[in-house]
Amino acid sequence: MDSRPWKVMRKVMPAETPRPQSAGGVGGRPSRLMLALVTCLALGLLLAACGRRGQTTPTPPPVTTAVAAESPNPAPSTPMVTPAGESAPILPTPTSTQAPTPVSGRLVLWHSWAQADGDALAAALERFQQRYPDVTVDTLFVADPDLLQSYGEAVQAGGGPDLVLAPNWWLGQMVAAGVVQPLDGLVDEAALRDYWPAALDSLRWQGRLYGLPIYMELVSLYYNRALVDEGRLPNTLDDLLALAQEDPRQGIGLYLSLYHLYWGIPAYGGQLLDADGRVVLDQNDGAARYLAWLVQADQTPGNFIDQDYGMLLDRFKKEEYAFFVDGPWSRDELQQALGEKLDVTLLPAGPVAPAQPWLNASGFFINPQASPEQQALALLFAREVSGPLGGPSMAGLARRLPAFRGAELGNDPILQGFFRQAAHAQALPAVPEMEQVWAYGGDMFLKVLAGGADPAQTVAETSALINEANGK
Incomplete structure (x- = not known):
């Protein structure tokens, strides 16, 4: 495993090309000062994760919304290493017309979504909370230039969130560092057919699936x-x-x-x-x-x-x-x-x-350090929010193109046109x-x-x- 993949943070697409941006904005190669600041942030997160090892994760204070609020330092889930060869159980994933399977637990999500994208994510989380009232989701905003390094180093230290929301052009670095869980065999094949094929392909690395896409971009x-x-x-x-x-x-x-x-x-x-x-x-x-x-x-x-x-x-x-x-x-x-x-x-x-045209996507990636039960809960969340619960807010609030084929686009001929184009697209190579x-x-x-x-x-x-x- 490469223990230092974060020293060079290259994007797949050149900076001069007007193109899809990750929700928090993207930059070029970070400066030495930025790397120093990122390192300080990562060390603080790692110390926090290590300090909590073996402790019960504290319950966040009451908030005014249904979903746990963004906090400056939410605790990550208790680190639990998946035993070798042990797979996360596949939880039933209900459609929007089926009653959800009763589940409970707590998840931590890191992301860099702000402004309209942040509003869309909050709306999707609220719908998830209404559907699964016994599941608490804590979210932490990490600025886009810092997210990859902060997440990677936290996971390598045995901590980090249960899942991270990130663009596909980071996938190769995350796989090389061993900080992302392969999803092959963990997600039902019928469920995967609900996504545009090129969007799923953009979250594959060397033939293995590592994420579930929530939105996609193409011309x-x-x-x-x-x-x-x-x-x-x-x-x-x-x-x-x-x-x-x-x-x-x-x-x-x-x-x-x-x-x-x-x-x-x-x-x-x-x-x-x-x-x-x-x-x-x-x-x-x-x-x-x-x-x-x-x-x-x-x-x-x-x-x-x-x-x-x-x-x-x-x-x-x-x-x-x-x-x-x-x-x-x-x-x-x-x-x-x-x-x-x-x-x-x-x-x-x-x-x-x-x-x-080339198609690239952003999606949910699962922490491989989490227990099989926690991974299953994270997958349920990712499936619901990238699917029927997140599609309306992606299209309506963020005006993004959902990767879920059955997403409700409303009377939006522009997104409908891009949806039709997605049927004839190639995944942007992330190699x-x-x-x-x-x-x-x-x-x-x-x-x-x-x-x-x-x-x-x-x-x-x-x-x-x-x-x-x-x-x-």
Whole structure:
């Protein structure tokens, strides 16, 4: 086990890419001062956990809400190491129409959710409390830059919370440190089918499932209903090109970044990584053909492919073109400008397959130090809050895209549109090799679109550079 995985806290996606943020906000590599502050916080938590070893966890003081309030220093659950080979019992997970199985106990949850996300979490916790009145849930807010290190070091010391709410791009580090419980065999397969497959896949590491997703992010195709006939929405990339050729106001804004443009690679039959983490973009002509299509689109009046995300967003808000590829994080700003004219449809398919954008998720991860009974209770909580009890507040309060397929979205065509896109998505790879993919992948698009490089040659060169950097 790696006992010091927290010294480098890299995100899967590059900091310059407008993209989904974890609820508490994300930053780049922490400064030495920040690491020192994090270390002090972690030491304080560890001392508190060690001091409580073998003691009864104190009951929090009465609060005005049904769920135990955030406290500056809630006690973690009493550390109990799961015996080797012993599995947590599977508790029945009722649906919203079934009576819950009587359970009782106490859970501790750490998270970094604030503002609207924090309100959505509080609402989900209140619904859980109403359904399971004999289960107390204590929550502790830990700032996003500190959460990974604080949680990891607390668990390695034999303490920590029962579960943590975190983004999927931390998963590899948590697995390497041994601070997250595999869920294979602990969650009923029928229950797993209630989640979008790509959302579950984003919480898998080397084939094993480690978390239950509560919300997900991906890009899809925004469009302005005043600028394009809804009966002529593009089904294919050729349809999209033809619309702009017919009328420049039916063009598209595309942000020139790997995250925002990746969806077209699988649409043309391309594949990024094989099972060993080796880049295989050059193993067929899919990526090169997609790049050639982007060149043609860029040369068509009405289409804009640019590195200036803010400019593209503003031009779409000013109704200069009908389509814009982006995620749900921009929907409030776009709706404020366009009102009911704004809608979402599927990204257009390529000649080989549907468009498949990357999808990443945040979810609940279980402390492997907890007893089997405590893990079962934590799983019940995670299943309910990531499922029917949390979906309405995720969509209604946080305006997030629930990972639960049966979530109540209300009359929200924007989230419904992203829901449809989630059926055609790939989990964003959370593997070490992605660091070099981010370093070189965006340049592949830039060289072809801005530098006029040959698509096939550029794909081959980029694949070789990434594989060499990764030692493949």
